[in-house]
Amino acid sequence: xxxxxxxxxxxxxxxxxxxxxxxxxxxxxxxxxxxxxxxxxxxxxxxxxxxxxxxxxxxxxxxxxxxxxxxxxxxxxxxxxxxxxxxxxxxxxxxxxxxxxxxxxxxxxxxxxxxxxxxxxxxxxxxxxxxxxxxxxxxxxxxxxxxxxxxxxxxxxxxxxxxxxxxxxxxxxxxxxxxxxxxxxxxxxxxxxxxxxxxxxxxxxxxxxxxxxxxxxxxxxxxxxxxxxxxxxxxxxxxxxxxxxxxxxxxxxxxxxxxxxxxxxxxx
Amino acid sequence: xxxxxxxxxxxxxxxxxxxxxxxxxxxxxxxxxxxxxxxxxxxxxxxxxxxxxxxxxxxxxxxxxxxxxxxxxxxxxxxxxxxxxxxxxxxxxxxxxxxxxxxxxxxxxxxxxxxxxxxxxxxxxxxxxxxxxxxxxxxxxxxxxxxxxxxxxxxxxxxxxxxxxxxxxxxxxxxxxxxxxxxxxxxxxxxxxxxxxxxxxxxxxxxxxxxxxxxxxxxxxxxxxxxxxxxxxxxxxxxxxxxxxxxxxxxxxxxxxxxxxxxxxxxxxxxxxxxxxxxxxxxxxxxxxxxxxxxxxxxxxxxxxxxxxxxxxxxxxxxx
Numbered sequence: 001x002x003x004x005x006x007x008x009x010x011x012x013x014x015x016x017x018x019x020x021x022x023x024x025x026x027x028x029x030x031x032x033x034x035x036x037x038x039x040x041x042x043x044x045x046x047x048x049x050x051x052x053x054x055x056x057x058x059x060x061x062x063x064x065x066x067x068x069x070x071x072x073x074x075x076x077x078x079x080x081x082x083x084x085x086x087x088x089x090x091x092x093x094x095x096x097x098x099x100x101x102x103x104x105x106x107x108x109x110x111x112x113x114x115x116x117x118x119x120x121x122x123x124x125x126x127x128x129x130x131x132x133x134x135x136x137x138x139x140x141x142x143x144x145x146x147x148x149x150x151x152x153x154x155x156x157x158x159x160x161x162x163x164x165x166x167x168x169x170x171x172x173x174x175x176x177x178x179x180x181x182x183x184x185x186x187x188x189x190x191x192x193x194x195x196x197x198x199x200x201x202x203x204x205x206x207x208x209x210x211x212x213x214x215x216x217x218x219x220x221x222x223x224x225x226x227x228x229x230x231x232x233x234x235x236x237x238x239x240x241x242x243x244x245x246x247x248x249x250x251x252x253x254x255x256x257x258x259x260x261x262x263x264x265x266x267x268x
Numbered sequence: 269x270x271x272x273x274x275x276x277x278x279x280x281x282x283x284x285x286x287x288x289x290x291x292x293x294x295x296x297x298x299x300x301x302x303x304x305x306x307x308x309x310x311x312x313x314x315x316x317x318x319x320x321x322x323x324x325x326x327x328x329x330x331x332x333x334x335x336x337x338x339x340x341x342x343x344x345x346x347x348x349x350x351x352x353x354x355x356x357x358x359x360x361x362x363x364x365x366x367x368x369x370x371x372x373x374x375x376x377x378x379x380x381x382x383x384x385x386x387x388x389x390x391x392x393x394x395x396x397x398x399x400x401x402x403x404x405x406x407x408x409x410x411x412x413x414x415x416x417x418x419x420x421x422x423x424x425x426x427x428x429x430x431x432x433x434x435x436x437x438x439x440x441x442x443x444x445x446x447x448x449x450x451x452x453x454x455x456x457x458x459x460x461x462x463x464x465x466x467x468x469x470x471x472x473x474x475x476x477x478x479x480x481x482x483x484x485x486x487x488x489x490x491x492x493x494x495x496x497x498x499x500x501x502x503x504x505x506x507x508x509x510x511x512x513x514x515x516x517x518x519x520x521x522x523x524x525x526x527x528x529x530x531x532x533x534x535x536x537x538x539x540x541x542x543x544x545x546x547x548x549x550x551x552x553x554x555x556x557x558x559x560x561x562x563x564x565x566x567x568x569x570x571x572x573x574x575x576x577x578x579x580x581x582x583x584x585x586x587x588x
Contacts, residue, residue: 002348002377009374017362090358093324094375095347 006096010104011111018075018112025116028071032063032120035184049186051217057128061210062183064138065145067120069203072113072146073174076153079105080160099241102154106237109150110143117142130214137213144229145206151236152177152202158243183207188219202232273336275300275427275459276321280330282482283316290316292482293330298461298475300426303453305470306463307563308479309571314463315355317479318429321461322352334427348377351425351458353433357416361405365396365415368404369422376423390422394448410441417448421458428452430462434469446472467563476563480571490563497561497569498523498535502543504557505531508550519546526568531555533565 018025036056040063043055052058082088091101121138124130130138156173180187180194181203187195198204209225212218276298283291291313298304306314319325321332323343331338337345359368366387373383391397394414399407404415417433428449434442446469452458470476471490478486478493486493498521504512509531516522516534519542523535540558547556 005374005377005379005383009371012374013360013363013367013371016367017360020362086354086356086358087360089324089354090352090372091375093322093347093350093352095344095377096375097344 002094003096003100006091006094006100007104007107010091010101011108014075014105014108015111018108028074028116029067029119031070032067032116035063035066036060039184047185053128058216059184060124060127061138061214061216062181062207064117064120064124064142065181065183065203065207065210066178068113068117068142068146068206069149069178070113070174071116072109072149073153073156074170075112076105076109076150077157077160077169079154079157080165081163083157083160084163098244102237102240102244106147106150106154109153110146113146113149114142117146128214134214138210141206141209141213141225144209144226144233145203148202148206148229148232148236151233151240155236155240155243158240177201177203180204181207182219202228205229272300274298275302276332276334276461278321278330278332281317281320281327281332282329283313283320283325284328289482291320291479294332294484296332296477296484296487298459300459301453301457302474303449303460303462303472305473305476306461306479307465307467307470307476307567307571308463308485311481312479312571313482314479315431316482318431318461318463322350322429323347349426351420351423351428353416353420353428353430355431355435357412358419359404359407359412359415361403364401364403365407366391366400368415369419372419373422378423386422386424390418393451394418395444410437410444413437414441414444414448417445421448421452424456424458426458428458428460428462430460432463432465434464434466442466442469467567470563478567478570485570486566493566494561494563496523497565499537499561500535500540500558501561501565502534502536502558503528503531503555504534504553505555506550506553508552512546512550512553515546519543524569526565526572528568533568535561535565535569 036059040056040059043059047055047058049055049058079088082091092098094101118139121142156169160169178184180190180198180201182198183203187198187204190198205220205225205228208218208220209222209229212222212225274297276296278294278296281291281294281296282289294313294317306317308314316325320327320339321334323334323339323346326340331340333339334346335349339346360371363371369387369390370383373386378386391400394417396411396415396418399411404412407415413433413436417430420428420430430449433449434445437445449460449462450472453460464470473490476486476488476490476493477484486496488496502516505528513525513532513534516536520536520540521538523537525535526533543558547553
């Protein structure tokens with residue numbers, strides 16, 4: 001019961017925070033739309049992907065996944081802000097326990113990813129026609145992709161000490177996950193080594209599942225993609241609970257206090 | 269009839285950070301329902317002590333029990349009965365006061381109705397009700413800290429651990445904070461362990477624990493600790509101060525003498541009829557004051573290196 005209340009509290013807080021940071025929310029939505037508008041329109045004139053009517057139609061599932069990936073992962077990685085500014089220790093001092101805290105954060109991050117992906121999805125009729133059945137399948141793929149993205153974000157955040165590492169994480173983690181997922185171009189034409197890496201990338205399966213849901217040519221069976229995404233979510237969550245060190249921030253602060261000989265007098 | 273279980277009992281509790289010994293070996297007994305002040309310079313081990321007892325850090329040596337629960341093995345049981353305030357307020361600036369408190373209530377395990385009731389009660393009792401819808405980032409330091417205290421107490425914890433809860437507060441907000449803590453302690457029997465650099469605040473405690481360099485250097489009631497300094501404290505400053513200090517032994521019992529930036533603080537006992545005569549014979553004194561001892565004197569005597577004469581060794585003792 002106490003864990004359920006704590007998870008509820010964490011989700012409510014994270015969602016309230018996310019929707020009050022409007023510039024961040026709009027920035028997160030601008031990225032996929034800019035890709036669709038500028039890059040998509042440009043490539044539409046020169047690129048042709050087999051089995052798909054236009055580059056816009058090809059890239060749309062990938063851009064939805066892009067919105068989900070960035071929304072969920074960046075929200076999850078923001079755990080490092082809470083670690084830095086003291087809110088995380090408040091959660092850690094609760095009876096809920098680390099798994100419940102991480103679960104709350106993961107669910108909230110996934111929800112934000114789903115909202116951002118969902119907003120992009122709203123405009124899909126402008127590019128292609130979608131049946132209600134396809135739409136249900138797309139939403140299911142979106143949920144699976146968001147779950148995996150959020151937990152991967154937590155795993156990335158677990159060893160991070162401070163927010164200064166944040167930009168590096170985006171360049172080193174998020175962009176490779178996106179570029180080697182088949183979201184923006186087919187991975188089948190990549191060199192063999194990059195193809196092999198793409199097959200290890202869980203985002204590849206989210207993109208592929210999304211394509212299959214929309215009736216586009218897909219590389220993997222739906223069951224395989226669902227299995228990979230579910231397994232990624234569970235494995236990454238388990239790994240995060242192991243890697244996550246609740247003492248990290250506390251020890252840093254206490255060390256700083258210990259090593260600071262500046263003020264040795266009481267503040268009278 | 270057996271003695272009631274202490275709120276906190278530690279035995280040789282210590283913590284290292286790599287090769288740094290932050291807390292050496294803490295033996296401590298805190299009686300249930302008392303207010304205990306933790307004093308000491310920065311780096312003395314106060315925060316480490318509190319984090320260990322709050323189960324947020326694991327000990328490197330020794331053991332401690334909070335309400336009978338082991339801090340290393342029964343963390344959840346302890347956290348259910350704990351309210352914590354850290355040095356920096358744990359308040360989310362993007363949320364309103366009410367949302368911050370609701371978040372804390374849910375973290376403490378309170379579900380829908382119970383959480384709403386706990387938040388309503390604490391808003392009322394702390395005077396935060398008319399700020400409930402205000403974003404926390406718009407609060408002054410004082411109200412922000414009071415919100416933090418409300419957060420830590422709304423679930424009615426049996427033990428409050430507070431790391432410098434009144435730092436940076438003006439007298440009005442400090443008074444509000446103390447009223448809240450004393451109400452918790454006197455009316456609900458909550459045990460309060462807090463650290464502070466405001467030594468006048470520590471005089472309101474039932475017991476005081478003095479730490480320096482990771483070691484306990486004094487424990488007892490404020491009155492008992494102040495009595496170790498002497499019956500009175502003589503403060504002297506000026507060129508004649510060293511000469512007067514050396515002559516003091518002839519007219520009073522010198523319990524200890526502390527060198528300050530401009531002179532000496534001297535703990536004295538016994539009749540002081542001859543003191544004024546002695547002062548008259550030292551015309552170059554710029555200050556000559558006799559006053560009752562304070563915890564400030566105890567603090568300097570136990571934690572600084574300038575003490576010239578130390579009182580007889582004070583054994584490490586339990587606060588019980």
